[in-house]
Every structure is written in C-alpha cells, then in structure tokens.
Amino acid sequence: NAGVTQTPKFQVLKTGQSMTLQCAQDMNHEYMSWYRQDPGMGLRLIHYSVGAGITDQGEVPNGYNVSRSTTEDFPLRLLSAAPSQTSVYFCASSLGGLYTEAFFGQGTRLTVV
C-alpha cells in the first residue's frame, strides 16, 4: 500500500535550474496539493487540484507550475530555481469533500545554491 509517493527525497539545484518534483498517489483521491515548509514554520499551500484537469493557486504560487493530467499524478515544476525556494516540499492527497483527512508524502528536501 504505497499511499502518496514523492520523488526525489533530496535535491540540490543551482540557481536558475529547473526541475520537477514528482507526486503520485494510488488511493484514487480527487484532491491533491503541494505545500512548502520552511524551518520552524507551518505548511504554506503552493498549488492544489480538485480533480484531473483542474488546478488552482494557493498562497505562494510564484515560481511554480503544476498540471494534473491524471487522477494519480500531480507534478510540481520549478521554472527557474532561486535560493528562496530552498525548503521542504510536501505533496498531499485526500478523498474529496470537506470531511476527509489529508495523506502526505514523505517530503522532498530541496536546496538551491
């Protein structure tokens, strides 16, 4: 039972490079989200999706793109990495509706130098 799988677990990028953080879930969840967590702080929503083909911006979307072509996958693209994007990134999914908890991936620790 894989749940939510994020890859990679660790990544170091140079300023200006681009990359994609992968997120896949095998629970047939409608809702998926990306968060970033900076040291000692809470989770801030980057982008979210309520179903295949539907995405929307969260609190801190600048510098990131998402797409949701399938129910299972929700990749996060960093267009041109900046040191301010150094953070831990979490992908989460939930069944849909108001009363369902989120299941989180293990996180990706990204460092931009």
Place this chain on the structure above:
Amino acid sequence: AQKITQTQPGMFVQEKEAVTLDCTYDTSDPSYGLFWYKQPSSGEMIFLIYQGSYDQQNATEGRYSLNFQKARKSANLVISASQLGDSAMYFCAMREDTNAGKSTFGDGTTLTVKP
C-alpha cells in the same frame, strides 16, 4: 489575515500529564472542517483528529480529544497521559466548504514531553 492561529510556539509537559494545544480559526463559512496533524522529528505528517463545524460532540481518538468551542472559534487539541513519543510539532488545519480542496495550516506548536 491569518485563518489559523496557533499562539504557542513551544510547550513542555511532564510525562503522564495532560496538555492542551491551542488553535483559533477565522472563517465566515458556516460549514468547515478542522484537523490536527502531528509531525515528529522524522518529518512525516500524521493525521490525528477531525472536527466538523456541525458536529454536536467533541471529537475523540484514543488519547486525543478536541475541545471545540464554535462561538469562540477555537479547536484546541487535548492530549491525555502524555508519552515521550508525543514530542513533536503539532499543526492545526482548516478546510472550508466553499473551497474544500484548499487546506490552511497554522504555524504549529512544538511539544516536548519531559520524563
């Protein structure tokens, strides 16, 4: 405006005692859900407990209970009989019916359980 406020950056509790972690929220939506998650030092996020805005009774899950005071817009987490393994960061989160795909998290409270 901050939708979820956790005013206690850090808390200490003696093993086997109870502790309350505070959470206040702000919404004009009459239908919403409140969640608590635990993040141990290993980094994963673990769901603990849920309370719906229309639930008449406070939620309980084992040693976790939620003290829900709707008029005060507070949803405090109570951990009874604290254990060393409860040392972690705890996050309060909310989902509103008008945009259920979007969850908002507080900044968290770091709980340390002393032996």
